[in-house]
Amino acid sequence: MSEARTQILTSIRRSLKRDSASPEMVSTVENRLKAHARNLVPQRSNLSPSDRIDLFVSMATEVAATVERLPNLSRVPHAVADYLASQNLPAEVKVAPDPQLATIPWDKRPTLTVTTGRAADRDLTSVTAAFSAIAETGTLMMLSGPEHPTTLNMMPDTHIVVLRADQVVGSYEDGWDAVRRRDKEMPRTVNFITGPSRTGDIEQTLQLGAHGPRRLHILLIDGPSV
């Protein structure tokens, strides 16, 4: 134990005019940490599943993300290739090594170059899979892991996200519940992504693509399977 640590903790207790905490205080804290009790959750996202998805789409669009709805995963290669062409971007994507994305029949669009792995500096476009999405503010929830390198969310100019409609939840709290249901440790990184990168640092004028992606394109898959 460092001397600074001891002194800081002592200083806190002295300022709070007590010695170490009473057993009641300890159990108050323990219970609070275990309970994961929700505070007030705004009513905005308390909707039926289909209205919740509509809210997600409208909130995401408001912050300059684009959303395309697809019936199933087998449409993804076409949607990606067509989107890149519409933006005059090269037909190359770096795809997250995610098992679900691996089931996508990429060979349906042979002109599209597909590689997998983490992002490198030269990668212009990434395709990743969301863990969940929050309707309340049009926010994507991305968890890091061997199948989900964080760099794919941040480095390329264009970020394409595959999201299943049944992954859209109402609130951030619903998202946290889903993280805990995995019954695994907290991932190294949880990214909440709301629209593409932006800055207002020059005369408070909004500019997209400050350091992260300039474009955030969400492919919302209505059906569950290929």
Next chain:
Amino acid sequence: MQSTSHAFKDNAHGALADERLQKALGKMKVGFQDKRTRAVARLPEFDTLRDQSRDIKNHVLEHLDLYLERFEANVIANGGKVHWCRTPGEARDAIVEICRSVDARIVTKGKSMIAEEIELNDHLEKNGLEPVETDLGEYIIQLRKEAPSHIIAPAVHLNKEDVAESFMKAHDKLDPNRSLEEPRALVNEAREMLRQKFLAADVGITGANFLIAETGSTVIVTNEGNGDLTQTLPKIHIVLASLEKIVPTLEDATTILRVLARSATGQEFSSYTTFSTGPRRPGDLDGPEQFHVVLLDNGRTAMLGTEFQEMLRCIRCGACMNHCPVYGAVGGHAYGWVYPGPMGSVLTPGLIGVQEAGHLPNASTFCGKCESVCPMRIPLPKMMRHWREREYEKKMSPQAFRNGLGIWAWFAKRPDMYRLGSRIAMGVLGMLGRRKGKFRSLPLAGGWTDWRDMPAPEGKTFHQLWAERQQGKASTGAATTASSSSDRKAA
């Protein structure tokens, strides 16, 4: 940074005369106030969320030692390390030592006010390291060797021409004839230049908006994504945070996040809110190999249990300065240290002493706007008054001011003398100023008349008018709203 808070008056005079600064400050109303108003109007639960956010932090402060211990235990369980630091010096040493352990050369940084507080960049440079600010606003002011003028918009005092000038000078390997007229071109150029630094960095330092006891996570909120590149690409991620940033659970952080972005920029949610827990995991393809939290006290535990405890609820959103008439007139640099505006006027004397920063709690009109927009419901005006009281008790205010206050207090405690005195003074002033209706100068009132005319009193004192008004009311019985409003017009 070296404080110039003691020179607030001179700083403020300079700021008022600075046309470029005034032009930049003129954009704040549309940029911040209107956007916040709209965002708040869209969320009916906003005020209840403010109450709950206040309660969360109050609970944390009463159990601060317990939550910090739990936070540390969880950071360690996830493979990270916590460095407890009492002073800026201890925090700087801890950071340099970590950098040395990997022979670091380039250190990228996300925006951190604590880094400003401990003058980290100077110290890193002295130790042979190259600190690179990656938030666009911070990068601009680093090139200009300036201090931030706002806690969330560090370059808000600059115009795009100022930025273009700095980029032309700093990026001297690029074509000198390129056009940097548009903000877009400036953003693109910064992106290119900084991307190389992100990739070359050995250590990435970020601040933290929250520390979470439940999980040992740290949280950053950005719009640019610079914080994420800072903490993901280098070998080491150092989180530099003051200890009052802690909250119990993910749910508690979530509640406060709902009021943070809306109060700060009027956004529903910032583009990137990132929770980091420990170093990279087995099998991960990216992420830092080491995770360090440098936890700074620097005077905060001493504020606990005092009349300034509530200041420790502050989440650094900047709403108080965005709405402050004094900040809006003089900008952030006039305040002379890291934290400007109303929150700075309360925090700065607590951190660097009221001797140095005594002007700041006096630089207020007490209009109360800061408290009315504070998402954490911090009673900023009340705390500024506490500092004024301490300043008076320590006999630090100027003698003339103390004498004046003494004379006023003598009269104020003797109401008859007060009425008589003010009647005579008003009568004399009214007679002297009858012809012009105003005074160009008055003895002992130069503080007013150097800058504006003093209107001549028109005869009666407030006390007299009030007494007459009360009498009038009594004689007409229960006054209706209509008649009382016509009274006002007649008066």
